[in-house]
Amino acid sequence: MSENKSVKMEFEVAGGDFERAGEASAKIKRMLQRLGIAADIVRRIAIGTYEAEMNVIIHAGGGKVAAEVFTDATEITVTDAGPGIPDIDKALQEGWSTAPEYARQMGFGAGMGLPNMVKCSDKFDIQSEVGVGTTIRMRFEHISEDL
Amino acid sequence: MAPTEYFHSVKLQRDKCQGCVSCVKVCPTEAIRVRAGKAEILSDRCVDCGSCARKCPYHAYSVAMDTLAELEGYAYNIVLPAPSLYAQFPASVPLEDIWQGLHTLGFDEIFDVSLASEYVAREIESYVKGDTGGRRPLISSTCPAVLRLIQVKFPELIKQLVPVLAPAEAAAIYVRQEAAAKHNLAPEQIGVWFISPCPSKESNIRQSVDVKQSQLTGSFSLADIYGRLLKCLGGDGRLNVRTGSSYGMGWGACGGEAASAGLENVLVVDGIDNVYEVLEQVSMNKMPQLDYIECSSCQGGCIGGMLAAENRFVALSNLQQRIRRIRENEPADRLEAMAAHMVLADFPKSAEYRKKVVPRPMMQLDDDIMEAMKKFERMEEVLQDLPGLDCGACGAPSCQCLAEDIVQGKAHITDCIFKLRSSVHKLAQGMLELARQVPISHEPEPVQNFEEDEE
Known part of the structure; x- marks a missing residue:
């Protein structure tokens, strides 16, 4: 008898705002803990969300991070109206990065963002159009490997 | 999940509490509420950091530590002084004088925790430098308040803890076994006591989160012992105390742990709020390039503990001068300097005595x-x-x-x-x-x- 009940949270993320980077992800993490999601799943979601949040801050000049938690899974949707990604396959390769120099100096832009998102989520989808923006959807099943 | 009774050494004296919210505001785990004009500690959330006790303008919090009168219950008493105790004294006071003073206070044997620190440091070193499945950074697990903070607020980081014993615990395991054999006593006839700079160490003896069964009998307030020691430093000097090198001595202040383990790509974080902030970032994998994070709940490390007597900056200066003096007479190479002291047979391995740290899910709104x-x-x-x-x-x-x-x-x-x-x-x-x-x-x-x- 699984009702499709869910709770949502949504955050605006400002582009270039490194000072507040990770704030949305941290709040989503706290929500998941309040809902009693197992620690290892919370960790995967926090890492994936943070990577996506950082991409919006570095590349897109701002966007939205949304989380919807169901009883059996969590979905993270990150949208921006940024420059878009011309070659998604290339962007998904480890080490490929178009991060500006200042971001790299801060330790970002190692080209692991998208590959990390793929790695830590159970389902990953990316839609991007040059000049229009990018939408990333990640799904995390609530299946804990702890004990 | 069965509800657990949590032991806390920080206690509120209700009659002194004025119901202000100073403590409520500084608690890192939101574990205090004011109800009916008095503060109330939510036991399942408290991590024993002592922030409340430090902040309270009415000194309404007390710390329940053991007393010297308890030595009478044991046939043989061993005390474990740590660098945080030595740091209360200027470097010109010889360690021998401090040890003699402890002997005068009623202890039969003295074992220096800084020696145990070196064994633990080597364990940390081999764990961090060995293959651990790529999870970085690894997190130090020697501060009991930090361990509890991780259980309560960052259970997702438990797997990143380096599985070693706190040096005082390792020392206790060693000396209790050794003394039992040497003096033909049952282990329970021996009192093994720590001189603690903080309440969290006492809590971890009464209710350990990382050791199967603590081999420490109890701990005394450092400030209390310090006051007594001032009156009886020195003596006839025939004690045989095993002690560590300058590296073990370094554990009294933050940074000493990483330095003695020879780790360079590290972060040294002190102060519970700073630890919280850094762990929050680690939990989002913001610092994967780091090898190790040394965390201490108190600013400055153990010398900054709330039961320390001396101002922590003075204590740091004392400790640094003492370390410099020791270093003049030891090999320049770290491992060589440590090896000269690490001559104990069968020093306990952490893995045998440690238990798994488990989450304490207090954030959860409901089980369903x-x-x-x-x-x-x-x-x-x-x-x-x-x-x-x-x-x-x-x-x-x-x-x-x-x-x-x-x-x-x-x-x-x-x-x-x-x-x-x-x-x-x-x-x-x-x-x-x-x-x-x-x-x-x-x-x-x-x-x-x-x-x-x-x-």
Whole structure:
């Protein structure tokens, strides 16, 4: 008898705002803990969300991070109206990065963002159009490997 | 999950508490509420960091430590002084004088914790430098308050803890076994005591989160022992105390742990709020390039513990000078310097005595996810309705916490004085309305004041 009940949270993320980077992800993490999601799943979601949040801050000049938690899974949707990604396959390769120099100096832009998102989520989808923006959807099943 | 009784060495003396919210505001795990004019510690959330006790302007918190009178219950007593104790004294005071003083206070044997630190340091080194499946950074697990903070707030980081014993615990295991064999005593006839700079170490003896069975009998307040020692430093000097090198000595202050383990790509974080901030970032994998994070709940490390007697900057200077003096007479190479002291046979390996650190899920709104979701939505609604000032007047540290308490049935919306005031305002308006609704046959003379009050 699984009702499709869910709770949502949504955050605006400002582009270039490194000072507040990770704030949305941290709040989503706290929500998941309040809902009693197992620690290892919370960790995967926090890492994936943070990577996506950082991409919006570095590349897109701002966007939205949304989380919807169901009883059996969590979905993270990150949208921006940024420059878009011309070659998604290339962007998904480890080490490929178009991060500006200042971001790299801060330790970002190692080209692991998208590959990390793929790695830590159970389902990953990316839609991007040059000049229009990018939408990333990640799904995390609530299946804990702890004990 | 069965509810657990948690032991805490930090206790509130209710008669001294004035019901201000100083402690409520500084608690890193939101574990204090003011109820009926007195602070109340939520036992399952408290991590024994002692922030409340430090902040309280009325000194209403006390720390329950052991007393020297308890030595009488044991046939043989061993004390474990640590660098945090030595740092209370200028470097010109020889360690031998401190040891003699401890002997005079009633201890039969003295074992220096800094030696145990070196064994632990080598374990940390081989664990961090070995293959650990790529999870980085690894996190130090020698500060019991940090361990508890991770259990409560960052359970997702438990797997990143380096599985070693705190040096005092390792020392206790070693000396208890050794003394039992040497003096032909049952292990329980031996008292093994730590001189502690903080309440969290006492809590971890009474209720350990990382050791199967603590081999420490108890611990004394460092400040208390320091005061007694001042009167009896020195003596005839024939004690045989095994001690560590300058590297073990370094553990008294933050940074000493990483340095003695020969780790360079590290972060040294002190102060529970700073530790919280860094762990939050680690949990989002923001620092994967680091090897190790040394964390201490107290600013400055153990010398900054709330039971220390000396100002922590003075203590740091004392410790640094002592380290410099020791270093003049030891090999320049770290491993060589440490090896000269590490000559004990069969020093305990952490893995044999350690147990798995488990999460303490206090954040969870309900065991049932559907219920938790409903509560979460209500909490968000309530929060929207609160003023967002985080003033603390309701007895909770923030509007967020009050909202949480409300959905858990532990507080009421009118605990917020702003909500109370607006309720009173509405009520007053309602009374005014009613007053106007007197039957026309009995209408009183117009009341001037009431009219004026309305715009």
